[in-house]
Amino acid sequence: MVNCGCGLLTANQEPVPLKSVDVEVAVRDHVATVSATLLYENGEQSPIEAVFIFPLPGDAAVCHFSAKIGQSEVVAEVREKQKAREEYDDALSSGQQAFLLEESEQSPDVFSLSVGSLPPGESASIRLEYVTELAVQADDGLRFCLPAVLNPRYQPRGEDGGGGTLSCGPGTSVPASLVPYSLTLSASVCSPRPIDKVESNCSLDPVQYLDQQQTRATVKLASGHKFDRDVELLLYYKDAHLPTAVVEAGRPSATPGSLMGDPVVMLSLYPEFSPLAMSSMTKSGEFLFVIDRSGSMDCPMGTAGPSQMRIDSAKETLLLLLKSLPIGCHFNIYSFGSSYTHIFPNSVVYSQKTMDEALKEIKGMKADMGGTEILEPLKHIFKQPCIPSQPRQLFVFTDGEVCNTKAVIDEVKRNAGSHRCFSFGIGEGASTALINGLAKEGGGHAQFISGADRMQPKVMQSLRYALQPAVVDISVTWDVPEGVSVTPLSPPITNLFQGQRSLIYGQLTGQSWGDAEGCVTVKYSLAGQPTQNQLRFSLQPTEDTGLTAHRLGARALICSLEAESKEQGDQSDGVKAKEKAIEVSIQSGVSSSLTAFIAVNKGSGEAVQGPLLRRHRASGSWLLESPLATALGKTLQEVESSKPESVSPEVWATVLAVTWLHGFKMDAQVEWEFLAMKAVSWLHGEKVPCLTECLRAGNLLLGCQVQESSMGM
Structure with a gap:
């Protein structure tokens, strides 16, 4: 399966305009401030509008966004999301350069950056700043991760009319030698306690200590690093457990x-x-292991050199967990992909016999169950009655590639009173929002395992947590x-x-x-x-x-x-x-799902000249023209003759475009969801009195059955 990367797309679907990424990380004890500068260049003959979809840590607080074009710099401000979109559209309509940064409404670790009216041959330097907490690892290290890939997010069947598809952001994961942009990263670390060591999954220059107490230090990625995988820094302090x-x-x-x-x-x-x-560690409990067996689990744990396949690492860890359970507890093992299965009809008492049966099943497990529909097995589990005096403990293993992150987390939250949830993000690109959200709302603990990491020590720490009295x-x-x-x-x-x-x-x-x-x-x-x-x-x-x-x-x-x-x-x-x-x-000045960052470069007041080449239909509306008709698989005459009399050509074109996206392009929803939301907002702003009639006519013309509710209309 193909991993999705980050980048702006040209008309030929090539991620050329992103030239370089420069990152500065300032760590103060348990938290980090991250400043990233991304350099774009428009190599085309006309102004472009492009959309850049990229991942950030799920709990990151984006707090600064600015853009520099030539010698002119504009700093974005936070607005209510709809107002920000309207301001962006108004700026583009008047020929001004504009930038819009917004968080996905489905998953808080996916952001969309719209770059509007970038003149031909011009460069744009985008600066993004966010703050984030650093997670504590099993060995007491603090983990900072800079995500490099936005893995394909699976769209479950039945949601918005989808049939179970993979939806990706722009670009694809490619070998390091072909990555079109480089990454420089430097980190400064300051702590009230001595810094013991700094480690990484990437090559680092030697750590430079700035004082004799070793409470301040700097470290850099080795030169020539290609941004082909997540960058992970592990920080170790002495006396780390002091409050x-x-x-x-x-x-x-x-x-x-x-x-x-x-x-x-x-x-x-x-x-x-x-x-x-602590001596009263529980010897009871209902332990439910939920294993991702989707196709993406047949990928390596990391991209840097040879590494174990995700499914094999999960299987080895499951074997260790089973052998470590206390005698007399209950357990069951669920596998999920496009569907789900469980080894036993109901949870069984842990014994030599039931353990041997489970071990036999585990050895035959493969990543052969299709998509990543984690919501349905969770719903099934929560419907099962709890076993008296056996606290329910969920262990969820997944590479976290789902679109419906918030729906999954909400389901866990609704049932938080009946269980604790321990989650494990496997491989690079695992959704931090999903993994951390499951643990947070399920009263458990989250772990991330990638590259050459051994999963077993981290999982055993979570088992110790699960065995602690509540x-x-x-x-x-x-x-x-x-x-x-x-x-x-x-x-x-x-x-x-x-x-x-x-x-x-x-x-x-x-x-x-x-x-x-x-x-x-x-x-x-x-x-x-x-x-x-x-x-x-x-x-x-x-x-x-x-x-x-x-x-x-x-x-x-x-x-x-x-x-x-x-x-x-x-x-x-x-x-x-x-x-x-x-x-x-x-x-x-901190991002949310209800607001967005908007920056408009008014400059000298002169409009950017030339026709605007739009990327991914990023404007609020569409024009009724031949290119649109061709994309819909119709002639312009067919499209025009089907238009209801009471609506304008622009409204009709916009309804058709959004209907077509929901009806036929759910496999690319991460790529166009922001654009479709903007289009629907534009329709509402036009106060169209007959949207239902329009949608009915659009479905008839295109041969689909998209519902108003799924489009937000």
């Missing part, structure tokens, strides 16, 4: 009392369980001086494990506090015993931190508000949550 706290000063120009104007505290907590509690009744309380208050920005903690980190964000409001201290207390019940962990911290704000904590705190708050808005729908509380999410996103 820490940072109080970050607000932006001086922001209003006091606002999120960006007040200080924000970021706490890194590692709960310590008592030896007595922590319940978790609460977080703040003790701060009089006149100071704390507004939590993070959602409530729903799960704790021994040695696992929890990052907590809070907005500090009130008078200046000088050398005063605050205290946070995490209380919970473990194995029937009330327990608590405390951390005292200085309230003195730290300057010049790049507002990292503010932006990550804003992202956490936005995600909570988006979830509340979705749950409440059109009810009053849902509308208020949506409005608040948009307000926080605009105020903080």
Whole structure:
């Protein structure tokens, strides 16, 4: 199967305009600020509009977007998404250069960048900045990953009329010698504790320490690196499990009392369980192993040199897990692809006999089950009654190549009270949004395995977590001086494990506090015993931190508000949550699913000359012309004669184009979903009174059965 890469497409479907990628990473303890500069060049004879679809970490907070064309630089601002699209369309219509950056509504780790009206022979330098938390690995290392590929995302059957197809972003994964652009990456690391070592799956120059305590260091990728695979950095600190706290000063120009104007505290907590509690590791449980056997699992774990196939690594790990289960527990093994199967009709008691039966089945497993429809086996599992006194534990192994990420995570969230979910992203390009989302909403833990990684140590850590007694009744309380208050920005903690980190964000409001201290207390019940962990911290704000904590705190708050808005729908509380999410996103300059970054280069006011070559039908509407009719497989006369009398040619052309995409091109939905959404928004803006009649006529002409609901009309 072909992996999808990142790049702008020319008319010949070649990813030529992207020339280079330069990345700077600034790591402060547990979080990273990433600045990426992408250089494009229009080698064609006319101005172009192009769409660049690319992956980012699923929990990243995009906080800056700017573009430089020649000597002119424009900095994007965050707008409500529909307003941003309208501003972009207006700019292109008047011949101005414009740039639009927006997050996919299906998966928060996929972004679309529209580059509009780039003159012939001109270069555009795009600068993107985001902040992200660093995940803790099984060996206590902190993992930073720069995704290089957007793997094909499987569109499940029955969704939007699809029949079970792979949908890809532009470009394809190619050998390193043919990658048309290079990558330079440098990282600076700063920590309150000594930096033990820095490792990578790519060649690095030697680490340069900047002080005798080895708390500051820099490292670079070796020169000549081709961006043909994910770039992974692993950072190791001494005494990594010590809790820490940072109080970050607000932006001086922001209003006091606002999120960006007040200080924000970021706490890194590692709960310590008592030896007595840890000695009561459970010997019961219902362990359900959910194994991805789609065709993509027949790919290597990594692209750098020979590596094990994904399905083989998953099988070996499953064998180890089975042999490690406690006697007397229950278990079952599910396989999924385009359909799903399970070894036993229902979960069975773990014994020598049932283990041998399962081992025999595992040895015969192949990546031969087609697509990646993970939602249906999860629904089946959640419908099964839980076994009394056997807590349900899910272990999900997948390369994470699905389009319906949010639907899968929502299903896990709805059933979070009946299970814990431990997820494993296998191979490069695994969706961070899916893997982290499953674990977060399922009260478990996420792991990523790629390249030469051995899956077994990471999986055994998750098994140890699963065997730990469940922590319940978790609460977080703040003790701060009089006149100071704390507004939590993070959602409530729903799960704790021994040695696992929890990052907590809070907005500090009130008078200046000088050398005063605050205290946070995490209380919970473990194995029937009330327990608590405390951390005292200085309230003195730290300057010049790049507002990292503010932006990550804003992202956490936005995600909570988006979830509340979705749950409440059109009810009053849902509308208020949506409005608040948009307000926080605009105020903080942090991306969300409800907003977008828009930049318009007004320059000297002179319009870009020449006909605009559009890429991927990126405009809000289509024109009723011969090229469109040809793409639809019709003559222009056939298209014109089928037009309802009451609509304009442009409305009719736009309805036909969107209908054709939904009816015949679901295999490329990741590529055109933003463009179709913009087109539907344009139709709504035109206040067309007869869209239903138009769609009915379009279906008749094209020979398809697309529904209004699937098109968002």
